[in-house]
Amino acid sequence: MKRRLIEIAAVITALSAAHSSYAQTQPTRIEASARKSWTHKPTKIGLPPTIGTFARGDVMDLSGGPLLDVSVAYDDPVSRTHVNVYLYHAAVPSTALWFDVAATMIATNSKFGEPQHQGDPIVFTLPGSPIASGLRQSFTITKIGRSSGVALVAIGEWVVKLRMTSPNLDPAQLDTAIAQFMDALDWPRKLPPLIAASPLTRCPQPIAFGPRATKMKADGAAVLLGAMRGSLATEARSKAKVLKHPALCIHGDRIGGRLPVYQKEGGEGGYLIPLGDSGELLEIGKDWLAGILLGDAAKDDGATPWSVTVMKLDKWVQYPSYDAMPPPTQAVEIVQSENPLSTTSVYGKGSTISLSPDAMKGE
Template sequence: MKTVVLMVALAVATPAVARDLQVPADKGWQHAQTGLVLMSRLAGMRRTGLSDSTQGEQDVAAQFAAPDGSVQATLYLFHPDVADVSLWFDRSQLALRRRDIFRNATAATAQPIGFAAAGAHAATSLRQLFATPGSALSSTGLAIVPLGEWVVSIRISATTLNAAQLDTRLQQLIAEIRWPAADTQARIAAPMTACTTPLQFGKAKVAKPSGADLLMTLMMQSVAAKARADDKTPTPPSPPSLWCRAAEANADYGVYRSDSGAQGYVLALGDAGRVVSVYPSVMGMVDKTGTYTVSLQDVDGTVSAYPSFTALPTPSQVWALVGSGKRTGMAKGGAITIDPKAM
């Protein structure tokens, strides 16, 4: 769970310095914004670390380990712009398989397992276990659990347990977490699938700066981010979108499209909740220019805007633009900052 957005090329590649949360090792910790509680011990493991890469507990990591070190687990709690279990499981699974220690991992099941967690009455979460031959570890696994507008990602590994035994330990860990009220509107989770229709990219070039376009983008994204942050209701106000994979994924990003956003897509950066949105701009629809805005939403509510494109750009174009660090403006908590050169 990495990075504050300054330049995404650096933000994705370089971990931010996380601050330790000052909680006694023998005491439980409660996350103020969700109500989730982590006790000092879970599934026979003691909590060995608790940190936050943001200033407001929007990206928390908690480490647990068995007394003999034979089983270790890390729990991540983060606030993504897109709180979709299938999407973040897709990203987490790829991140796991890309690690050298897990390159020969063999899945214990052909597909991730949907299961009910956090008090849910339906299979709104996903988990999968792997055998890891040729590694210092005997097995590893991951699980993604929805928590309203938040996501809980759990990684667990063992040196002696097989995949089935580790699955039992993972389920025990999840059961011992003190979850808040269940999200009754969470969608039943399923493995991510490819989109049935491909994206149609245009001959996109970076558009001339438009102050009105930039301001509108930042205002709309800022209002949406603030609404999510201020929402005190236990469930989203409407059913969540259904997402599909719009292009082959790589270690840096995955490309996804929702059933409510067929004209654009998002890049999910890494596996830690940060996304880049690429959608038709409001001003582009008004003045018929057909421009597409590019904005990055960080887990701490920061929205960063980048130059627009004259048509729907390819993911590689967007990745190059965002990685260049040419941010034109930023919004957070109602405060908007704009680069004068972008006006």
């Protein structure tokens, strides 16, 4: 561990403590041939110029250049049906998690009037795979159109999400159109290992969130260990012989009436809040690495700190630790008002850690 800390310290760079340093990037348009399939290089998935009566429109890199979050639009002039295909490098690549987020965003979208789902989510397979790794669902809507739906599948570190909305197709027709559209994408001949998907369910024993937690004084060694979590988690996932999605259930609480809260199962404790429906998460969990520094104290009185982490598409952003589990409303306030202690890259070659100037001062 000491040797690992020395190696990590060697790549530390200064990070401005200003919260505004994590600004949103501007989308960039990608020039794609109108006659050829456009291939998303990281996933090798091709988006044809036409799919049935749908014609491809704008290809946009929502991440500003590195293809971490791409949107491809299609329109059918006959049924006036609109499609967006999204490919993004998810912080936690889980079909069930991101499908539930996407379906919740449809079900709670006031622009759709009063959406009503048409039956339970449907599992589906990708062409050439026997594993039912995807989920899809269609909704009746009362505004903007007649139906809207989503299909989603996690492939390796990536998520492929299809959103379709139509003023003319009913939900059953839309479901058929979604299934046909997903089959018509140019999937790579050799797919990465896939995981069978099943929808998340309500928590049988939801967490009873307690009072507001107290921020702990930053400790230099603990900050370094906390900053290592992103690279260690990514490395462990890449080396895992058996792939698995996180064990989660749906908590009854929602942020602002829309963003769901996902409780960790299996005795791990903590929860996740999606920051929108494009792959980024706010994670609250036990900081077991920092707990190592407390030794027996953490085991005896439950003194292991609670970490607050924003998991972005290409980096983990670590915030100050707390003496207890912050409830969801406080967790959101923390990332809105506190300066992060560290940022760890988790995409591309190698991993770098940046610390805020005050992170090692114990402030």
